[in-house]
Amino acid sequence: xxxxxxxxxxxxxxxxxxxxxxxxxxxxxxxxxxxxxxxxxxxxxxxxxxxxxxxxxxxxxxxxxxxxxxxxxxxxxxxxxxxxxxxxxxxxxxxxxxxxxxxxxxxxxxxxxxxxxxxxxxxxxxxxxxxxxxxxxxxxxxxxxxxxxxxxxxxxxxxxxxxxxxxxxxxxxxxxxxxxxxxxxxxxxxxxxxxxxxxxxxxxxxxxxxxxxxxxxxxxxxxxxxxxxxxxxxxxxxxxxxxxxxxxxxxxxxxxxxxxxxxxxxxxxxxxxxxxxxxxxxxxxx
Numbered sequence: 001x002x003x004x005x006x007x008x009x010x011x012x013x014x015x016x017x018x019x020x021x022x023x024x025x026x027x028x029x030x031x032x033x034x035x036x037x038x039x040x041x042x043x044x045x046x047x048x049x050x051x052x053x054x055x056x057x058x059x060x061x062x063x064x065x066x067x068x069x070x071x072x073x074x075x076x077x078x079x080x081x082x083x084x085x086x087x088x089x090x091x092x093x094x095x096x097x098x099x100x101x102x103x104x105x106x107x108x109x110x111x112x113x114x115x116x117x118x119x120x121x122x123x124x125x126x127x128x129x130x131x132x133x134x135x136x137x138x139x140x141x142x143x144x145x146x147x148x149x150x151x152x153x154x155x156x157x158x159x160x161x162x163x164x165x166x167x168x169x170x171x172x173x174x175x176x177x178x179x180x181x182x183x184x185x186x187x188x189x190x191x192x193x194x195x196x197x198x199x200x201x202x203x204x205x206x207x208x209x210x211x212x213x214x215x216x217x218x219x220x221x222x223x224x225x226x227x228x229x230x231x232x233x234x235x236x237x238x239x240x241x242x243x244x245x246x247x248x249x250x251x252x253x254x255x256x257x258x259x260x261x262x263x264x265x266x267x268x269x270x271x272x273x274x275x276x277x278x279x280x281x282x283x284x285x286x
Contacts, residue, residue, distance in 0.1 A: 004031050005032050006032075007032045007066070007155065007186050008053060008064075008066050009029045009030075009065040010027055010029070010062065010063070011063045011064075012027055013025070013049070013059045013063075014059060015045075015048055015052065021210060023059070024210040025211070026045075026211070027062075028205055030203075031203075032184075033185070033186055034187075034202040035177070035181055035200050035203075036187065036189065036201065036202070036203050037189045037190070037197045037205075038189070038205055038207055039191060039207065040190075040206060041208070041282065042192060044209065045209070046159065049207075050157050053071055054066075054157060058072045059072075080151050081154040082151075082153050082156075082157060083153035084156075085156070085158045086157075087144075087163075091144065091147070094131055096130055097124050098119070098128040100143065101147060102115060114150060115128075116128075119146060121146070121149060122142040123142055124142050138165050141169070142173075145158075149180075155186045156177075157188045158189045161173055163192075177200060194276075197272060202217060203216065204221070206221070209280075213280060221275055222270055225269075225274075225275045226270060233253065233262050233265050234265075236261050236263050272284065
């Protein structure tokens with residue numbers, strides 16, 4: 001498949017559980033080699049969409065294609081191209097880290113040599129004999145990520161990979177994700193954390209109550225919803241000056257810079273949290 005090809009395509013996907021409509025007419029595509037983020041609060045439908053894309057659930061309506069194949073027709077060989085990291089997905093608490101990965105290796109025909117390689121990759125080499133149930137939350141996240149890496153997948157599905165982790169551990173997980181992108185992997189990331197999406201994602205969709213409200217790069221979305229169009233100039237005397245982002249402020253800004261009075265200049269465009277609140281009336285991390 002060529003670079004920038006659409007590796008995942010969803011058209012008019014709908015899914016209900018009983019009377020509850022979980023996914024309402026969702027369409028988007030994911031290009032090969034990008035980090036695609038689905039941003040929304042808990043209960044927005046993010047995990048359900050991952051299950052549909054990976055063939056674990058069948059949509060009620062619409063079409064979902066992965067590698068050009070309907071997701072409900074994917075076979076074992078196709079699933080080897082996926083790495084899936086979901087909460088408590090495929091881990092056994094009484095098994096050690098190595099035993100958990102060994103069981104997975106047997107199922108997918110991965111050589112045992114890969115286990116040590118992956119444990120070292122995620123920083124668990126010293127804990128390979130530790131039962132999963134005795135791991136800290138951060139180490140458990142590393143083990144789930146190790147499991148996702150085992151088949152050297154083309155597409156990584158990471159469902160809230162840093163939820164509840166301390167900032168230092170979350171940063172290390174981010175570095176692992178970015179390293180996989182550098183290797184040409186496609187990454188489908190769900191998160192409710194604004195900063196995570198801004199740091200990692202090439203493109204995002206904002207999902208709320210099973211509906212997409214916005215899509216694009218984080219910067220594009222924020223620019224589209226920049227209604228104020230202002231610049232905030234912090235002066236050397238400690239004062240802040242708010243200027244209109246137009247030609248009328250050009251001479252004022254030029255004078256301040258020429259006189260060495262302007263210390264920093266920032267645009268006042270909103271962040272993703274503000275945009276989400278404006279569109280839905282709900283807080284993103286609620």
